[in-house]
């Protein structure tokens with residue numbers, strides 16, 4: 001079937017997929033370039049720590065009033081911004097994502113930086129299956145690109161979209177989704193969106209914290 005014969009919705013979806021693939025290619029190159037700057041990495045660590053102290057006050061001395069509970073990090077792959085130094089400095093309870101299978105939401109297992117890890121899907125590492133499963137109050141979210149409205153583009157598995165949809169619908173406290181990126185990962189213009197794409201609440205870059213949603 002040639003493109004003009006496709007039903008309009010399928011043609012639009014194919015266009016969005018092609019636009020996402022192009023946005024991923026250019027974002028990968030910009031992220032790899034940004035990750036080479038040690039000043040940016042140091043500033044990102046400081047900005048993430050400041051954001052955690054404001055947003056996830058589960059440790060003495062932090063601000064009061066925001067959600068308390070474990071923070072989900074991730075172990076950086078490719079040229080992703082590394083959240084672990086700031087998470088370690090923060091000192092509160094942590095968990096890491098585990099891929100339970102294709103087309104499923106992520107699950108999160110408790111983790112401390114000294115704990116052992118096992119190989120996970122797509123070249124990631126994850127806590128061992130004995131580590132208890134927990135529900136994060138705040139997720140630090142990896143990404144390839146973000147836009148000025150807080151939408152994000154990942155590697156295309158839809159894992160974080162499924163996970164945020166589930167966590168925002170399960171009746172528990174709404175967890176905060178905080179993207180972590182270099183400023184250069186901002187997509188020029190509006191990201192191509194699919195029907196499942198959900199915006200982040202905030203983004204931390206080496207230039208500071210940006211808020212997209214009102215926080216109660």
Ligand SMILES: Nc1nc2c(c(=O)[nH]1)N(C=O)[C@@H](CNc1ccc(C(=O)N[C@@H](CCC(=O)O)C(=O)O)cc1)CN2
Pocket residue numbers: 074075076077080097098099106121122124142143154155156157158159160
């Ligand atoms: N550091 C990190 N951990 C994470 C994620 C992530 O984006 N970053 N995830 C977010 O979902 C989940 C794992 N999902 C992932 C999905 C794809 C790829 C990836 O590197 N894809 C390759 C193609 C690999 C292939 O086709 O075999 C790529 O895009 O180059 C990595 C993680 C949970 N853990």
Ligand SMILES: Nc1ncnc2c1ncn2[C@@H]1O[C@H](COP(=O)(O)OP(=O)(O)OP(=O)(O)O)[C@@H](O)[C@H]1O
Pocket residue numbers: 020152153154155156157158159160161162165194196197
């Ligand atoms: N809540 C959802 N329910 C069902 N399918 C979903 C959901 N979220 C995403 N998907 C599907 O997952 C696929 C990939 O989505 P998308 O391109 O948005 O991934 P991504 O955000 O780049 O990846 P990731 O979240 O893993 O970093 C799409 O086919 C999409 O339809």
